[in-house]
Amino acid sequence: MKVQRIRILLIALVFVFPLLSSCSSEEDSSSQSSPSAVGPETTPTSAPTPTPAANVDNTDTTSKPYISVPTAESPIELLTEDIVEGSGDPVGTGDFLIMQYVGVSYSTGLQFDASWDRGQPFSFELGSGNVIAGWDEGIEGMSPGGRRLLTIPPEKAYGENGSGSGSIGPNETLLFVVDLLAAVPVDLEKPTVSIPDQSATELEIRDIEVGTGRSIEDGDVVYVHYAGYSQSTGSQFDASWDRGRPQFIGFVIGQGNVIDGWEEGLLGMQVGGRRELTIPSDLAYGEDGAGGGLIAPNETLIFVIDLLGAYPYSN
Numbered sequence: 001m002k003v004q005r006i007r008i009l010l011i012a013l014v015f016v017f018p019l020l021s022s023c024s025s026e027e028d029s030s031s032q033s034s035p036s037a038v039g040p041e042t043t044p045t046s047a048p049t050p051t052p053a054a055n056v057d058n059t060d061t062t063s064k065p066y067i068s069v070p071t072a073e074s075p076i077e078l079l080t081e082d083i084v085e086g087s088g089d090p091v092g093t094g095d096f097l098i099m100q101y102v103g104v105s106y107s108t109g110l111q112f113d114a115s116w117d118r119g120q121p122f123s124f125e126l127g128s129g130n131v132i133a134g135w136d137e138g139i140e141g142m143s144p145g146g147r148r149l150l151t152i153p154p155e156k157a158y159g160e161n162g163s164g165s166g167s168i169g170p171n172e173t174l175l176f177v178v179d180l181l182a183a184v185p186v187d188l189e190k191p192t193v194s195i196p197d198q199s200a201t202e203l204e205i206r207d208i209e210v211g212t213g214r215s216i217e218d219g220d221v222v223y224v225h226y227a228g229y230s231q232s233t234g235s236q237f238d239a240s241w242d243r244g245r246p247q248f249i250g251f252v253i254g255q256g257n258v259i260d261g262w263e264e265g266l267l268g269m270q271v272g273g274r275r276e277l278t279i280p281s282d283l284a285y286g287e288d289g290a291g292g293g294l295i296a297p298n299e300t301l302i303f304v305i306d307l308l309g310a311y312p313y314s315n
Contacts, residue, residue: 058083058147058177059083059084059147061084061145061147061179061311062311062312062313062314063314064102064114064116064117065083065102065147065177065179067102067104067111067149067175067176067177069104069106069109069175074106074107074151074153074173075151075153075173076153077153078134078137078138078150078151078152078153078156079149079150079151080138080148080149080150080151081148081149081151082142082146082147082148082149083147083148083149083177084145084146084147085143085146086142086143086144086145086146086180086213087143087144087145087212087213087214087271088143088144088145088211088212088213088214088270088271088272089143089183089185089212089213089272090140090141090142090143091126091139091140091141091142091143091144091180091183091185092126092127092140092141092186093126093127093140093186094125094126094127094128094186095125095126095183095184095185095186096123096124096125096126096183096184096186096245096246097123097124097125097126097139097180097182097183097184098121098122098123098180098181098182098183098223098309099115099121099122099123099124099139099178099179099180099181100115100116100121100122100178100179100181101113101114101115101116101122101176101177101178101179102114102115102116102176102177103174103175103176104174104175104176105168105169105172105173105174105175106151106172106173106174106175107169107172107173112163112167112168113167121181123246126139126140127140132152132156132157132158133155133156133157134150134152134153134156134157134174134176135150135152135176135178137156138150138152138176138178139178139180142178142180143180143213144180144181144182144183144213144214144271144272144308144309144310145180145181145213145214145271145309145310145311146179146180147177147178147179147180148177148178148180149175149176149177150174150175150176150177150178151173151174151175152173152174152175152176153173154170154171154172154173157172157173157174158172158174159171180309181221181223181309181311182223182248182250182271182308182309183308183309184225184245184246184248184308188225188306190225190227190239190241190242191208191227191274191304191306193227193229193236193276193302193304194276194302195229195231195234195302196231196278196300196302198231199231199232199280199281199298199299199300200231200278200279200280200300201280202280203261203264203265203277203278203279203280203283204277204278205265205275205276205277206275206276206278207269207273207274207275207276208274208275208276208304209272209273209274210270210273211269211270211271211272211273211307212270212271212272213270213271213272213307213309213310214270214271214310214311215268215269215270215310216253216266216267216268216269216270216307216310217267217310217312218253218254218267219252219253219254219255219312219313220252220253220254220310220311220312220313221250221251221252221253221310221311221312221313222250222251222252222253222266222307222309222310223248223249223250223307223308223309223310224240224248224249224250224266224305224306224307224308225240225241225248225249225305225306225308226238226239226240226241226249226303226304226305226306227239227240227241227303227304228301228302228303229301229302229303230295230296230299230300230301230302231278231299231300231301231302232296232299232300233296237291237294237295238294248308252313253266253267259279259283259284259285259301260283260284261277261279261280261283261284261301261303262277262279262303262305264283265277265279266305266307269305269307270307271307271308271309271310272307273306273307274304274305274306274307275304275305275307276302276303276304276305277301277302277303277304277305278300278301278302279300279301279302279303280300281297281298281299281300281301284299284300284301285297285299285301286298
């Protein structure tokens, strides 16, 4: 039997604005945060991952990538190269994204920052100026599951002043490898939910909209928005949407972190899709209910779930 609470919120996603501050001109550079705002300020370390560069497969998005600095002079314009192409709808201005990244200085080959090392992805709204221009421009058009190399000239990074922490020098070209884990499209809104007249005796699955991205497999990390209703009362008992558009949740599927109706009902769903699950009580909270009466005993639950991202879990 499930414990007496709604066991959906497994991974609390902590969103930090701004990780990479916008620094588009001399006038605003003094008011912007530097990479030291990302985490503890440290001496830049060499970019290699724990294994030698020759053994790093940058197409394996479950592992931290290695960045090799080209021998040619640094370019004067923004360059993008897709190492792994994602699937599903490409992201654009106003979409809310969750990313992993590694950043290296072109002139030294030294890593100045990496979300991988903190064990926590970074989230931001694309095109809102909360990150450097090289990110706002260079990430547009990626699809969830994609990995892209960005080569960013100084005027689209930290310019002639460099970063306030000193970890990025003046007029420094930056190299990033970024992974797009999930996205909340700007036009995605909280769904309405149809309440059936009768309780369910078996799991019912209805795709309101079929996604075009990766299909969920057992063991994947998944990111979702959801709204949940009780069948007997027709009332909402929980919705991630009500906590704010950036407050979607993530969990590993197939590890007993959510109710069985989710474990079974989400498999095969594609990123970008919206699915309705009608879950009988034996696949939800059973005869005990949950939430101190919020969900009644033997209650059928109806969820509408938006799948924002999915990728293989790596310990």
